[in-house]
Amino acid sequence: MSIPSTSALMALLTLARTGSVTATADALAVTQSAISHKLKALEEQLGFTLIRREGRGVRLTERARHYVAEIGPALEVLARASQTEAVSGALTVNVASGFAASWLAPRIGGFLAKHPGVVLRINTPRRYGDLGARRNDLYISFLLPDEVPVGSTKLMGVGFFPVAAPSLMGGQTVTDTAALSRMPILHLDNRQDWQRWLSAAGGAADDGVTQGIVFQDLQIMEMAAKYGQGVALGDALTSRTAMERGELMRVHPFELPSARAYWLVEGAAPLSDSAKAFSAWLLAEL
Template identity: 25%
Template sequence: MTALPPLNAIRAFEASARHLNFRLAAEELGVTQGAVAQQVRGLEARLGQQLFDRLPRGLRLTEAGRRFHSPLRRAFRLIEEAVEDLSGNRKIAISVTPSFASKWLVPRISDFTAKHPDISVQVDARERIADFQSDGIDIAVRQSRAPFAADLEATPLFTSAFVVVCNPELAQSVSQPSELMDHLLLSDSHGLWPLFLERAGVVGRPRMMSFSQTSLAIDAAISGQGFALANEPLVASELASGDLVQPLPEVLLEDLEFFVVNPKKPRQPELVRLMREWLVSQA
């Protein structure tokens, strides 16, 4: 039987592989960054393989590192599940984008926890699509086009209706789409302004400011920097409060729908069912 590397070294590598950053891994493990880096170097020496490419900002897994991390993550997840099972704790992990988390999920999630106080919720909010197996995710909300992989179950949450929004003061300056050309248009990673303008019959090249996340474009619109083209459900609360208004009636309908996605054979079927039903009830 092959002698296993020290558990601390394996934990240091696994955390570093998830965060792709020694500092963040050290914060999670409660040790110094230097200790994590040393543990990983020792593990690489023992395995005779380089597991990371060291970059100026962060880390990148090598091919050997990717092969090593995937089964390790599953193994740690099994240990976590065993501990949770014995302790009686019930926890569900949901993966969403940062914009969906801040603009839709977080304002509503207290309703779920109030209805199910015995269930802990872990919100994994990042742009990268989380993996149901290696990242320990139970359920996710994805903005995508159908169909999904055969081993996934996808439940429609809401369609993608994009509306023009701005703060109330700026709204007085436009009454038709062509007048948007006199203002700064706030774009996100979807980059749908050109399509909206084309369908509205507007010609010309607008002034644009681009953001990597939808929530940033929405916040910029609230502060009066320009006009944003946003998913209607993501700005519903801002429209209701009056922080944003919809100055034009035109709506851009796209086939980029929001879906609740989970494996057809989830690890925690009952918790997944409860979360899926709650998400749909909030739409």
């Protein structure tokens, strides 16, 4: 069985996508002459014409288009298999606790299945925006705009809204912020979270929020809310699973966009192959 070279096949697939020998050469970082030679050799091996001149450009023949449709998926499988074998080594990712528990933990097995040679360690920061000396390979951090290092990639923004156990609310939502603020309130880090939300929602910023438990850990606060201990501020990322299970419900329609967002930040050292693979997997999943 005669199998064409993968470089020639990639040249053909890229030409099918770009429609130009010049653009294909640029995409593959080779000369136009090299692309022409690869395509000519591929035609001789396959025994049929691949391209026809059309003005200043080229187009694939009908048979070539069918061939591309057949080999495209096969090359993707080959690329994934080759990457899985190639990527290995230790990788430490520092992940904001909310993102780690709500988004990463249910999916991390997919990355390890794709890259079984990677030895992965997940750290969590002591506080929001804590990048330290950036000694870890990668960071998924909940950062303010002025905390974001140059070259970072924004993953997602979030907005905050009140959530509580259906048993606490009797299954009913509220629209009156004054009534909401008279309920048991659960805070994260400090009481400014509810003050900002109430003020933006049209209520009094200090109405009823000077009381209530202050938590330092998002998951512990969410657990207290699930058990009906009070109303907390949740978001579509960290509260999604609990709401889908009926453990929490959204109790007010107003959502306050967070000044912070989740960012992918590189460590101080040059990226390893395993860090590059994790970044690519993460962005593809998101």
